[in-house]
Amino acid sequence: MKSFFVGQLSALEEEGFFTAKLPDGKEVLVLRCSGSLYAIQRRCPHEGAPLEKGNVWNKMIRCGQHAFTFDLETGEGLNCTGYRIECYAVTEKDGKIFLRFDGAPAPKVRFAALKMIF
Numbered sequence: 001m002k003s004f005f006v007g008q009l010s011a012l013e014e015e016g017f018f019t020a021k022l023p024d025g026k027e028v029l030v031l032r033c034s035g036s037l038y039a040i041q042r043r044c045p046h047e048g049a050p051l052e053k054g055n056v057w058n059k060m061i062r063c064g065q066h067a068f069t070f071d072l073e074t075g076e077g078l079n080c081t082g083y084r085i086e087c088y089a090v091t092e093k094d095g096k097i098f099l100r101f102d103g104a105p106a107p108k109v110r111f112a113a114l115k116m117i118f
């Protein structure tokens with residue numbers, strides 16, 4: 001499994017996030033919540049709203065469009081049967097954040113640290 005640098009941990013506020021673009025064009029949302037790092041698909045599987053416009057709390061993210069809520073660790077839809085988000089392996093070492101992929105080239109990173117709305 002390969003690891004690719006996507007950003008500095010210092011760019012994430014306590015509950016901040018940034019986006020990265022994968023080689024296949026998918027956008028990933030990297031975020032910090034309750035002291036943990038997560039990397040998930042950026043777009044909601046319902047109608048494609050950007051999930052960073054929603055709310056994050058207690059290891060869950062709620063889409064700001066229609067309130068579908070997902071578990072950040074499993075990707076499971078918690079109030080929307082049949083929907084789930086893709087979750088990516090993310091690690092941090094020496095203040096650097098890495099996503100892990102099997103044999104994929106490095107993702108392009110669009111770095112835009114913003115603060116989540118609660």
Ligand code: FES
Pocket residue numbers: 044045046047048049063064065066067068
């Ligand atoms: S677009 Fe996210 S819940 Fe509808």
